Amino acid sequence: MKAIIYRDNGGPDVLDLLDREVPAPGPGEVRVRVAVSGVNPTDWKTRSGATNPKVHPEIIPHLDGAGVIDAVGAGVDESRVGQRVWLFLAGAGLPAGTAAEYTVVPADRAVPLPGEASFELGAALGVPALTAHRALTVAEDGPSRLAPGALDGKVVLAAGGAGAVGHAAIQLARWAGATVITTISGPEKARLATAAGAHHVINYREGDPVAEIRAIAPDGVDIIAEVALGANLALDLAVLRTRGTIATYANDGARRVELDVRQNMTLNTRFQFMVLYTVGDKALAAGAQDVAAAVADGALPVGEEHGLPLVRFPLARTADAHRAVESGAVGKVLVDVS
Template sequence: MKAAFITEPGPADSIQVAEQPDPTPGPGQVLIRVYASAVNPIDTYIRSGAIAMDLPQPFVPGCDAAGVVESVGLGVKGFAIGDRVWCTNQGLLGRQGTLAELITVDEGWVFKLPEPVPYEDAAACALVGVTAHLGLFREAQLTPGESILIIGGSGGVGSMVVQMAAAKGARVITTAGSEAKAQVCRDLGAEEVILYKEESIAEKTKAFAPDGVNVFWETRREPDFDTAVDLLAGRGRMVLMAGRDARPAFPVGPFYVKECSLHGFVMFKASPTEMKTAAEDISDWLASGKLSANISARFTLEQAAQAHALQESATLEDSSQLAGKIIVNLNTESLP
């Protein structure tokens, strides 16, 4: 099989693509022929060494994949050869990743993919979809009729949060850096979009929700707690999913007087049961059209280094080149 891999942490151009031995599923594992994978910011952090993890040698990066079950290991009962599936949470904590034509994945991290859903869409919605679901429903416990402000509604996670919140019956206001991105957010279900480069987030949010928003979803690496707490309603919930090195000031008094709560989480620490709960909703919503993939760029496996470079540029340099997910297509010649 062909795979994209590194032999040690380094820049995007350290990624090599070459033939590697086909993996064999061990007990409780599923062998998947991958048709689509996705690139996430965390993939670039691990590949570069910005987040230190013990890596197998050579190491295949990538968290997300969608494809078809090629074979199953001893004891696997939930999957059979030929099943359409998707997965996430790979390429982390010593696990091999998904930028390969064949991958082995523990059964507990694999989910059924309904027939109408394209492999690209499933891969694009995997990590970001599970992240959005955990943050909205396990952490913030969003309910119908509540209001939510999402910073960056056209991004990978943000676009999932917008759609899931709207599907839940919440009132959604979000931010965007251009009118084109604002229209993407409206199409995904946002009731109001703030063009943050020319409009005040605080003023527009207060006009939208005079008593404050119930949930404030922060996607930036440097949270603005003063603004967030000011905009939250009583017992409002703020969700954090980025900003590993941030150390911003925090308005303790206004926060506790309003009885607000702060929810920080990372999806790769979710249990298999929590992941499955999220995955079942995501698969159902993809099949019914309530959830759609926001794909911005496509690459081949041979272009894996370019895909990583684009993601890195968008994440670290705030590049405007990306307004959604990056997909890497594999095994296209034998696509069923």
């Protein structure tokens, strides 16, 4: 099979297209013929060595993807052969992810993909959708699962609504019944966030965004899905309701975070920091089930017309796909494998 390999940490140039043996699924595993592989910021950070040291002699990158199960290991229902699936955390802690014609994953990380849902959609789920799900289900006064009506009466602020996680947070929150506000940095991103389904889109670089958000939510925002905690903390605390939750999955811009303890005591602020690698099996299973239900309801479409442009590369140009993600490409970067 054709696979993207790297043996040393470094820039995109360490990625090579090589031939490798087709892997065999072990007990509890499935083998998937990959159609589309999704690229996330964590993929290039892992490749570069910025997050964790490399522990395997060679690595096939990428956590997310979509394709068709073509073989199963012992203990897995054989009727799953031929099933269309989307994959999450495929290469987490393992030497082989989805940047290859075939990959092997634990059976529960291959989630059925409805026939009407494209492989492009499947490959765009994974990290963004599961991160967004976690952000929306950690509030003290909120639900632990998402479904239509679960967030009725709640106000959600999705920071950076034109990003992949922000896009998924908008769609999932709206599907679950929340009033959805998002902040963006310019008119083009505003157009994308509106297409994603945000009820209110606010340019944080203009006017008085705090006053605009408070006009929409006089009692404050219930849940904030935050991508840049250091840069946005002052705004977040100015619009958060008492006992509200700031769920942060990134700190874009890397601005230092300093907390006024008394202010947060008075607000009874809940901060939830998150990364999928350590969120736990229970949260991952719940997220996968709820995201699958949202996909079945048609609630998570992708593409320019739905607020998430698709930026595509062939497998041989995976290094360019990494460069696109590193440089902040707007939309979802995908690699066409087969």
